[in-house]
Amino acid sequence: xxxxxxxxxxxxxxxxxxxxxxxxxxxxxxFSIRQLLPVDKIGLMAISxxxxxxxxxxxxxxxxxxxxxxxxxxxxARAETLRWSFDGALLAATTYMDGESHLYVYDRxxxxxxxxxxxxxxxxLQWSHTGQLTAGVLSARKFSxxxxxxxxxxxxxxxxxxxxxxxxxxxxxxxxxxxxADRLYETFDFDLSPLxxxxxxxxxxxxxxxxxxxxxxxxxxxxxxxKQIASLPMLVGKGRLAAxxxxxxxxxxxxxxxxxxxxxxxxxQQWTGxxxxxxxxxxxxxxxxxxxxxxxxxxxxxxxxxFRLSSGGHFLLVSWNRQLYLLSDYSAGERTKIGGVRMKxxxxxxxxxxxxxIEQAEYLQARERLLQ
Amino acid sequence: xxxxxxxxxLLLVSPAQASERDGDCLVCHQQSAAExxxxxxxxxxxxxxxxxxxxxxxxxxxxxxxxGVDVCGRCHQQQLEEHRKSRHGMGLHAGWGCTxxxxxxxxxxxxxxxxxxxxxxISTVQCARFxxxxxxxxxxxxxxxxxxxxxxAGCHTNHRTDARIVKDPRxxxxxxxxxxxxxxxxxxxxxxxxLYNALGAPDAPxxxxxxMPQGSHDVSGGLTAPPSGKPYAQQKATDQRQIMLDRCQxxxxxxxxxxxxxxxxxxxxxTLELVDQARAIIRDLDDRGLLDPQPTKxxxxxxxxxxxxxxxxxxxxxxxxxxxxxxxxxxxxxxxTFKGAYHQNPDYTHWYGNAEVKLLLNDIRGEASRLRERxxxxxxxxxxxxxxxxxxxxxxxxxxxxxxxxxxxxKKRLILEQILQ
Numbered sequence: 001x002x003x004x005x006x007x008x009x010x011x012x013x014x015x016x017x018x019x020x021x022x023x024x025x026x027x028x029x030x031f032s033i034r035q036l037l038p039v040d041k042i043g044l045m046a047i048s049x050x051x052x053x054x055x056x057x058x059x060x061x062x063x064x065x066x067x068x069x070x071x072x073x074x075x076x077a078r079a080e081t082l083r084w085s086f087d088g089a090l091l092a093a094t095t096y097m098d099g100e101s102h103l104y105v106y107d108r109x110x111x112x113x114x115x116x117x118x119x120x121x122x123x124x125l126q127w128s129h130t131g132q133l134t135a136g137v138l139s140a141r142k143f144s145x146x147x148x149x150x151x152x153x154x155x156x157x158x159x160x161x162x163x164x165x166x167x168x169x170x171x172x173x174x175x176x177x178x179x180x181a182d183r184l185y186e187t188f189d190f191d192l193s194p195l196x197x198x199x200x201x202x203x204x205x206x207x208x209x210x211x212x213x214x215x216x217x218x219x220x221x222x223x224x225x226x227k228q229i230a231s232l233p234m235l236v237g238k239g240r241l242a243a244x245x246x247x248x249x250x251x252x253x254x255x256x257x258x259x260x261x262x263x264x265x266x267x268x269q270q271w272t273g274x275x276x277x278x279x280x281x282x283x284x285x286x287x288x289x290x291x292x293x294x295x296x297x298x299x300x301x302x303x304x305x306x307f308r309l310s311s312g313g314h315f316l317l318v319s320w321n322r323q324l325y326l327l328s329d330y331s332a333g334e335r336t337k338i339g340g341v342r343m344k345x346x347x348x349x350x351x352x353x354x355x356x357x358i359e360q361a362e363y364l365q366a367r368e369r370l371l372q
Numbered sequence: 373x374x375x376x377x378x379x380x381x382l383l384l385v386s387p388a389q390a391s392e393r394d395g396d397c398l399v400c401h402q403q404s405a406a407e408x409x410x411x412x413x414x415x416x417x418x419x420x421x422x423x424x425x426x427x428x429x430x431x432x433x434x435x436x437x438x439x440g441v442d443v444c445g446r447c448h449q450q451q452l453e454e455h456r457k458s459r460h461g462m463g464l465h466a467g468w469g470c471t472x473x474x475x476x477x478x479x480x481x482x483x484x485x486x487x488x489x490x491x492x493x494i495s496t497v498q499c500a501r502f503x504x505x506x507x508x509x510x511x512x513x514x515x516x517x518x519x520x521x522x523x524x525a526g527c528h529t530n531h532r533t534d535a536r537i538v539k540d541p542r543x544x545x546x547x548x549x550x551x552x553x554x555x556x557x558x559x560x561x562x563x564x565x566x567l568y569n570a571l572g573a574p575d576a577p578x579x580x581x582x583x584m585p586q587g588s589h590d591v592s593g594g595l596t597a598p599p600s601g602k603p604y605a606q607q608k609a610t611d612q613r614q615i616m617l618d619r620c621q622x623x624x625x626x627x628x629x630x631x632x633x634x635x636x637x638x639x640x641x642x643t644l645e646l647v648d649q650a651r652a653i654i655r656d657l658d659d660r661g662l663l664d665p666q667p668t669k670x671x672x673x674x675x676x677x678x679x680x681x682x683x684x685x686x687x688x689x690x691x692x693x694x695x696x697x698x699x700x701x702x703x704x705x706x707x708x709t710f711k712g713a714y715h716q717n718p719d720y721t722h723w724y725g726n727a728e729v730k731l732l733l734n735d736i737r738g739e740a741s742r743l744r745e746r747x748x749x750x751x752x753x754x755x756x757x758x759x760x761x762x763x764x765x766x767x768x769x770x771x772x773x774x775x776x777x778x779x780x781x782x783k784k785r786l787i788l789e790q791i792l793q
Contacts, residue, residue: 345791348760357763358784366788 031299036066036324044079045308049088051315051326053108057082061093063110066326072110083125084311085133086280092133094122103135105156116162118154121185127311128196129280129337131158136201138188140177147177151188151203167199167219172206180234187214189238193245194280195338197221197347198354200239200248200262202232216250218262220354222347227354229262236274243282243336245350251276257287263353263360269295279313284330286316291330298330338371345370397421409531439530440522448524454589459599460520500685503674517547541568541578548579551704553599554724555579558708558715582619594619600684601640601710632716639721640710646729647702651682653740654698655772659765662747663692694739701732759787 036054043058054064057079063072079093080101090113091106101122105114120139127133133156141148149172153165167190177184190201199219206212216230216239229239229248236253247268251257257276259269273287285292286309289301301307305320316327338346346367353363401407401421410416424444426437445452455461502514520526527538537543541559549556559565559579567576574581583591594616596609603609613633620629657663658680668678671690681687688699705728712720763784770780 348791349788352760352763355764357760357767358788362784362788366792369792 031327032329034326034328036326037064038322039319039324040322044082045317045319045324046082046084046091047308047310047315047317047326048084048091048108049086049310049312049314051310051328053084053088053091054317054324055082055084055091055093057093063091063106063108074106074110074112075104081122081125081135083127083133085127085131086129086311087131088311090127090131090133092125092127094125094135096121099139101135101137103154103156105133114156114160116156120150120152123185123188124190126190126192128192129194130196132156132196133158134190134192136188136190138185140184142177143171144174146171146173146208147184149184149188149204151201153190153199165221167201168203170203170205170207172204172212173208176204176206176212183235186235191238191240191248193241194243195245195343195347195350197350198241198245200229200241202238204234218248220351222351223354225354225356227262229260229265240276240278242278243280249276249278249285257285263363271295277307277309279309280311281313281336284309284313291316291327293330299327342370396427406531409529413531413533414535415533439525441524444524451589455524458590458592459595460589460591462521500673500675500681500687504687504689520547539573539580541580544579551708553707553711554720555711555715558712558717558720561719562715562717564716577623582616585619596637597640599707601644601706603637603641633714636710636713639713639726643706643709643726643729646733647706650698650701650733650736652774653736654682654694655680655768656765657694657740657743659768660744660747660761662743663694664743665692694736694743697732697736697739701729701736705729705732759790762787 043056045054045056047054052066054066055074056062056064057075059078060073061075061077061079061082063074064070075093075095077095077097080096081092081094083092084090085092089108091108093104093106095102095104099121100117100119102117103115103122104112106112118137120137122135122137124136125133126136135154135156137152137154139150139152148169150169151167153167155163155165157163180187184204187204188202190199192199197220199221200216201219202214202216204212204214212234214232214234214237215228216232216237218227218229220226230250230252232238233253237251240249242248242259246263247259247261249257250260251274253274255272255274257271257273258267259282260267271285271287271290271292273290276285276287278285283293284298286301286307289303289305289307290297291299291301299316301318302320305318307319308317309315310317314328316330318325318327349358349363349366349370352358353360358366397420398407407421410419410421424439425432428437431437441452441455499514499518502510502518505514517526527543529537541556545556548554556579560569564577568578570576580587583594585593594612596612596616597603604612613630616633617626617629620626620633654663658667663680667673667680670692672678673681673685673687675681675685682695682698682702686695686699686702688696688703691699705725707725708720709725709729710721712718712722712725766775766780766783766787769775770777775783
């Protein structure tokens with residue numbers, strides 16, 4: 001703790017906040033830390049890419065404009081997932097009841113621009129950089145001999161079309177289904193590649209006479225080819241694809257977060273922690289309250305704080321000591337964009353690699369030349 | 373008192389020995405053709421019904437006391453041994469017999485009959501074409517010839533077993549004729565056959581003279597290649613050739629005979645090259661997914677599933693048109709070419725054989741072009757998605773061992789260059 005500086009920070013008070021409670025962080029003068037408002041209970045939260053619109057859900061779903069202090073009640077139901085689009089223009093949320101999920105998309109003024117419903121439960125929502133929304137949905141059907149589960153992605157094109165992408169179907173033995181009970185849907189997690197051609201997801205495998213296992217699998221959406229990356233515990237552990245789409249942050253939920261090369265399984269970097277988030281450039285990573293640039297610790301949040309990065313990675317929403325803070329100006333740059341033709345060629349190379357038509361070494365050589 | 377009619381009956385039949393042993397059988401079968409034939413056979417007086425068929429009438433009725441080669445082998449041991457080591461001894465395994473002990477065998481062959489890691493064959497019947505037939509067709513169209521593995525009667529007939537029958541070359545014609553292996557026709561219309569027709573045995577060569585000298589039952593003696601035409605291992609081929617030349621030498625100068633057979637060898641290998649060309653064209657189409665229908669979208673091959681089969685286990689049904697052409701080329705025309713050549717028949721070698729092989733190869737090339745055009749792959753590997761298809765094709769060729777590692781890597785590099793441009 002000798003490196004931990006307790007600072008009083010410049011902050012702006014919102015209309016509803018009266019008390020000043022400092023957020024104790026390391027090297028605080030390098031960042032802007034803004035105290036937003038008091039919170040009684042930690043619920044589901046998401047901050048827009050520009051750091052202005054805050055959405056949260058506890059018993060209902062609300063939208064809060066930090067600058068104008070305007071509040072909009074969006075839904076009289078508890079949202080299970082919340083996600084702002086990368087440009088901060090749209091907010092997606094899902095609710096679940098009686099085996100069916102509802103998906104809602106709102107604009108910044110709180111107007112619903114799209115809604116639909118479908119069977120199954122959504123474990124995660126993700127926006128692509130091109131404005132496509134993807135939901136990971138697990139549906140389950142119970143039989144006497146086991147529970148049949150189906151994991152699929154539902155993609156909304158930003159206008160009116162929904163597309164289903166089935167990822168797996170399996171029957172799990174009754175004992176495993178009973179142990180997981182209502183948390184069964186948590187076994188399915190996914191992350192779409194920044195190149196939008198691959199998805200890293202978790203699938204449960206628990207047939208009779210086999211030990212239940214949860215695999216982390218890389219799936220190419222164009223070819224359907226899959227590659228097993230790791231085995232994870234039942235309910236903890238996840239994988240998130242890094243900005244290059246070639247490596248992934250993987251945690252087994254036991255205190256280690258690693259950045260792994262997906263094709264050589266080489267460990268590139270390593271952090272301590274179980275919960276993590278990172279910016280779209282993979283420059284910043286926050287793990288159990290430590291905000292790292294690369295492997296260098298830049299900000300250490302106080303114990304028992306909860307955090308969430310904005311979709312663009314420029315803002316860090318922190319909840320601590322019943323107060324909500326917004327941390328910014330920590331130099332999160334813009335994501336490197338790959339142009340249309342090069343992107344298509346890169347996707348093609350990845351497709352060829354997924355099918356085993358070219359070796360990893362050949363792929364890397366070609367990729368390097370393409371991105372020069 | 374009940375025995376009196378029976379004894380009276382026995383007194384009426386002759387010869388005495390057979391009557392004594394076959395009394396029970398003859399009560400009902402006295403007038404049968406089988407009995408009449410047996411009485412005029414070489415076995416007359418020596419063998420009774422029960423000697424071969426056993427005495428359990430219920431078992432006979434059920435068909436459980438079939439007189440197979442083992443029954444005859446009790447007395448004709450040498451002939452049975454010769455039979456078993458010959459191709460006739462593998463008659464029921466035609467297509468693919470287990471090649472485990474064959475010198476120089478290709479280990480890849482194991483998977484034709486075995487799943488990886490499993491010593492049990494996929495099917496006890498090893499001919500896919502047989503498996504596809506109705507039981508009636510299998511019985512008449514397949515087993516009447518292939519039963520020879522376990523049936524001396526296939527040549528000797530059931531009860532007469534007269535040497536005159538099996539010394540007549542027409543006994544071979546029952547099976548060794550037709551579009552797939554016209555040995556009978558090729559021989560009969562060759563100079564050897566003409567001599568035989570004019571002079572008869574033993575002044576002219578017939579099937580038995582060259583393939584069963586001195587009554588040997590090893591009908592494969594002197595052959596240097598199996599029915600597929602692919603040569604035996606060098607030593608075996610050399611040894612077998614000497615055996616055949618010894619036979620030829622009875623009528624011909626050895627050098628002349630050797631040259632004739634060498635020419636036939638050359639024709640066989642040239643023909644196989646053409647077969648391989650045709651096979652490669654079809655494999656390439658399969659690699660590109662252009663067969664119509666693809667093996668994955670048709671009834672499964674009974675032994676190999678959704679795999680493209682162009683070898684000895686190839687079917688002539690539930691295949692694409694271009695495969696039909698290949699079947700005719702390989703199974704009919706190529707076989708006619710080299711079997712014609714070994715039987716010194718010019719027309720079978722050339723017009724029924726060689727010309728047909730080349731015409732069918734033309735047809736296959738034309739059909740392949742049509743399929744490529746239809747599949748949008750008229751100019752393969754040029755650009756667009758074609759380079760991905762080209763990589764697929766290269767990979768399959770590499771996996772089949774047609775491309776070495778360095779050649780494969782170089783060809784891939786060129787395609788990647790195209791993608792990056």
